[in-house]
Amino acid sequence: xxxKLTIVKIGxxxxxxxxxxxxxxxxxxxxxxxxxxxHGGGKLASQKLKQMGIEPKMVDGRRITDEQxxxxxxxxxxxxxxxxxxxxxxxxxxxxxxxSGADMNSILAHKRPVREIDYGFAGDVDTVETENLDLLINxxxxxxxxxxxxxxxxxxxxxxxxxxxxxxxxxLSRSWSVDLVYCFEIKGVMKDMDKGIxxxxxxxxxxxxxxxxxxxxxxxxxxxxNAFESLNQGxxxxxxxxxxxxxxxSGSNFEGTVxxx
Amino acid sequence: xxxKLTIVKIGxxxxxxxxxxxxxxxxxxxxxxxxxxxHGGGKLASQKLKQMGIEPKMVDGRRITDEQxxxxxxxxxxxxxxxxxxxxxxxxxxxxxxxSGADMNSILAHKRPVREIDYGFAGDVDTVETENLDLLINxxxxxxxxxxxxxxxxxxxxxxxxxxxxxxxxxLSRSWSVDLVYCFEIKGVMKDMDKGIxxxxxxxxxxxxxxxxxxxxxxxxxxxxNAFESLNQGxxxxxxxxxxxxxxxSGSNFEGTVxxx
Numbered sequence: 020x021x022x023k024l025t026i027v028k029i030g031x032x033x034x035x036x037x038x039x040x041x042x043x044x045x046x047x048x049x050x051x052x053x054x055x056x057x058h059g060g061g062k063l064a065s066q067k068l069k070q071m072g073i074e075p076k077m078v079d080g081r082r083i084t085d086e087q088x089x090x091x092x093x094x095x096x097x098x099x100x101x102x103x104x105x106x107x108x109x110x111x112x113x114x115x116x117x118x119s120g121a122d123m124n125s126i127l128a129h130k131r132p133v134r135e136i137d138y139g140f141a142g143d144v145d146t147v148e149t150e151n152l153d154l155l156i157n158x159x160x161x162x163x164x165x166x167x168x169x170x171x172x173x174x175x176x177x178x179x180x181x182x183x184x185x186x187x188x189x190x191l192s193r194s195w196s197v198d199l200v201y202c203f204e205i206k207g208v209m210k211d212m213d214k215g216i217x218x219x220x221x222x223x224x225x226x227x228x229x230x231x232x233x234x235x236x237x238x239x240x241x242x243x244x245n246a247f248e249s250l251n252q253g254x255x256x257x258x259x260x261x262x263x264x265x266x267x268x269s270g271s272n273f274e275g276t277v278x279x280x
Numbered sequence: 281x282x283x284k285l286t287i288v289k290i291g292x293x294x295x296x297x298x299x300x301x302x303x304x305x306x307x308x309x310x311x312x313x314x315x316x317x318x319h320g321g322g323k324l325a326s327q328k329l330k331q332m333g334i335e336p337k338m339v340d341g342r343r344i345t346d347e348q349x350x351x352x353x354x355x356x357x358x359x360x361x362x363x364x365x366x367x368x369x370x371x372x373x374x375x376x377x378x379x380s381g382a383d384m385n386s387i388l389a390h391k392r393p394v395r396e397i398d399y400g401f402a403g404d405v406d407t408v409e410t411e412n413l414d415l416l417i418n419x420x421x422x423x424x425x426x427x428x429x430x431x432x433x434x435x436x437x438x439x440x441x442x443x444x445x446x447x448x449x450x451x452l453s454r455s456w457s458v459d460l461v462y463c464f465e466i467k468g469v470m471k472d473m474d475k476g477i478x479x480x481x482x483x484x485x486x487x488x489x490x491x492x493x494x495x496x497x498x499x500x501x502x503x504x505x506n507a508f509e510s511l512n513q514g515x516x517x518x519x520x521x522x523x524x525x526x527x528x529x530s531g532s533n534f535e536g537t538v539x540x541x
Contacts (some may be wrong), residue, residue: 094359097359099354099355101359102359105380106430107434109385110433114385115382116379116384121366121376122378151377154419155412158412171371172371173371175367
């Protein structure tokens, strides 16, 4: 039987807020067993771009990563955010190791082909290399991934952190029974926004129903498509919850939406 | 018998010049056997500091690392330089892994105590943790260290890259027969500056002689003290050479100063 591995993705709103990040890292550090952290950082990147006199360029919430932008993103994701999280986790007793997809060729991607929009140095994931990750995780190392990949032709690429998390989860499912936890601003997948009620569980049938009745619309749909795709490719559970909920992860009072097949 | 491990340190002048760096990385990638790269990057850091409106502060060639400066240094060393070198080495067929001293708690340091000068967030090395490094190097991974350490209290620290290289060399000598190669702007330790003649070999006696006669003065002295200290603590050979010479490392036409006890 495969051992349990928990992969947690933490998004930009928490990264951007030092107090919220501190609290989150304490909660993450206390998770038992093998684990991996994936972080975003888009808001901080936009802030640093402006500080360096570069106007962030976005189309429908997606960043256009030109050469100048890539340079800043590599500094912010791979340096500033990643190394500080690693140092904080070390303090909290987790043997953290900061990684981009280039490190140990962990996540190989290709530059997104130009169709209607030229996203620049944006990477779409091809393969995830897990041999050395398995070795390190078995040795109590906690990998911390930033949202950068490479093409093995010397080019770093900017890759969506949700995608990094789901692709890592799929790859690591070869050796582990993976729970993938997306920590967002919201409590979970909303069933009734006015009353603040979430779906406690969701499977492809309940998802299909919520989609066709129009209960779910907008940005949550690609996230859920992505999540169910992970489940279809071997990930055990995908959970969507608020960062605050992580401290209750193993408890009976955990709040969040658990997706399964 | 311990297996040979080659640790190469590359300095700021090469890092700062994309063509020289490309050439150096090709030469480094072709070194046979287990190896580690340590890079500096002070010049690029100073450039980025200025770009962000922060005036670099130096005292006797040593950087004063205040909070703002540390942030930029973490971005430049840990992100920009380190991740790009890793991506380039991956292209060249080396399974590179970028590391700071915080990653896997590899290099633990403490903030330099304030005496006459407050160097700010400058770290003096305490211990080097090699268990996971040994594991990875044995698995053909090529660690690439940037000059950052941590104090295990959540604080990243700026640490001289020469020191990182020598401390890693000493630590890794527990499991490996280590050659430590410092790649500089100069051909080696100069015996006759006018004629461009270097010492081919140097031991503590010839060093002492060259120092007392006044042949060697200035910045080379602390470097050599550092180098002989590494030899005293178990490093097999320390070599000082130009980056260009690395391509001839295993050949009979290698030019550089080989230090030994």
